[in-house]
Amino acid sequence: MxxxxxxxxxxxxxxxxxxxxxxxxxxxxxxxxxxxxxxxxxxxxxxxxxxxxxxxxxxxxxxxxxxxxxxxxxxxxxxxxxxxxxxxxxxxxxxxxxxxxxxxxxxxxxxFVTNKSLDYFIFDPTRKAQLNWQKRYDIIRGIVRGLLYLHEDSRLRIIHRDIKASNILLDDEMNPKISDFGLARLFVIDQSEGNTDQIVGTYGYMAPEYAMHGQFSVKSDVFSFGVLVLEIISGHKNSTNIGHGNDVEYLLSFAWRSWREGKAQNMIDAALNNISANEIMRCIHIGLLCVQENVVDRPTMATVALMLNSYSLTLSIPSKPAYFYGSGTRSLQDMELWAGNIGSTTSGESVNHASNTDPYPR
Known part of the structure; x- marks a missing residue:
């Protein structure tokens, strides 16, 4: 709150x-x-x-x-x-x-915002076709601008704590508007993090340090934004099983494995027809940087804005994200299991390294 x-x-x-x-x-x-x-x-x-x-x-x-x-x-x-x-x-x-x-x-x-919320479009097999890549890219950039304002440019520093697809409303030109500030936390301008005993928000979008220990900061919103970016690109909810048979996994797991195996194009929503593939790959890269388990490794929203606006900026190689196995309200036992899964991950696994001419794995 x-x-x-x-x-x-x-x-x-x-x-x-x-x-x-x-x-x-x-x-x-x-x-x-x-x-x-x-x-x-x-x-x-x-x-x-x-x-x-x-x-x-x-x-x-x-x-x-x-x-x-x-x-x-x-x-x-x-x-x-x-x-x-x-x-x-x-x-x-x-x-x-x-x-x-x-x-x-x-x-x-x-x-009144005309076109309902982002989840109404992005997760619907028919309506998602209305969001071509340019519109999705503009939505991503608009969310970045809104979060940057909350974190750094307003006279207050605000952590939203519930960034998710259903809290992004779209106007008549499909411009995104961040909504629902019931869980937001105000800071004086020189304060950047806090703690709480009451965990509120939406599992699947929550940063691990917040879900498990009540520690939140601007980097908590960055994590949620990263999950949202991967949802926008893939058209999959973070809680949806992706794959077939025994090869089923959740979005962050799927995104990380696809990236590490040089198959990041598997992340792209089929409705996009791989248009602007290099730009989409860069956004996948940025999304993975935002959902890294280590808080320090995640970029700020100011850095994310720079990454989106400057293609001359070389992006670092993302480390393994914090996984979330499941959706909805979780029991303490489920959360303890998740904590065990997080604790067993490492960030030292190798990824496909970039070449000078094509920085995104294919």
Missing amino acids: FEADDGEYADADEDEITIVESFQFNFDIVRAATNDFSNSNKLGQGGFGVVYRGKLPDGQMIAVKRLLKDSSQGDVEFKNEVLLVAKLQHRNLVRLLGFSLEGSERLLIYE
């Missing part, structure tokens, strides 16, 4: 109250806008609540997040999301318009 640390941000109570009051919507107006939260207006559902399409009296379209009454996101987290997102302004972040409170009802009102 979002937590304010010591410093000027934690003490600005009066400013926060002013912001909250200026963003408050009348509950009855919002309820009418969604036709009393009708199923026909339902856009989706996440861990904290249901999202509905709505239309205000002036004709403006909105997305309304109705928090579950038994949600683990309490009043403090609700207020934090309002205050946090209200301070963020970037074209690759979903814009918060306001909130509404009525008894036990808590609503967040966002700009």
Whole structure:
């Protein structure tokens, strides 16, 4: 959850109250806008609540997040999301318009983003054809810009902690917008990491140091981004079994083995027809650098942006990623098993080394 640390941000109570009051919507107006939260207006559902399409009296379209009454996101987290997102302004972040409170009802009102979320397209056999490589590449770069803003360019340093395909919304031009800041963590600008006893987020996208020990940093978001990049390129969920018979494995395992064996082209979604193969290979390379087990080895988002924008920059050879065997909510026994698997991995295994003319294994 979002937590304010010591410093000027934690003490600005009066400013926060002013912001909250200026963003408050009348509950009855919002309820009418969604036709009393009708199923026909339902856009989706996440861990904290249901999202509905709505239309205000002036004709403006909105997305309304109705928090579950038994949600683990309490009043403090609700207020934090309002205050946090209200301070963020970037074209690759979903814009918060306001909130509404009525008894036990808590609503967040966002700009309406036309084309649903990335997972709606990228994991659907038919709809994924709408995302050619140029669109997928632009989505990757837009996510990078949004994360770079959160990590370094806004006046606050923010770790999202739940970067995943369903939290990337697409506008009418398929530009990505990072959404859902209910789990975000605010830092003062010179702080870069923290610890928590409450592990929140989505397994499969979680960095191992966070899932196992509650340690998080900007590199936790980098790990999640790396998983997302590999999903965008392959069209496979990180939890999907890839392969046949006894040769089934999960996405990170498959990506690493394919890379190490010089068969990284096997990662590419067949819908892309290997168009811009060299550019795709570079993105696979970047994705693998982001999901490395060792936190220090992962690049920052600033470095990722440089990697994407400068082809003259030579990329280092990735080490073995942290694997995740499974999906959904995991039991402690499952997590301990995963910890054992992580502990047995090494980063010293050889990979296909690059030549000067073609730096990506084929």
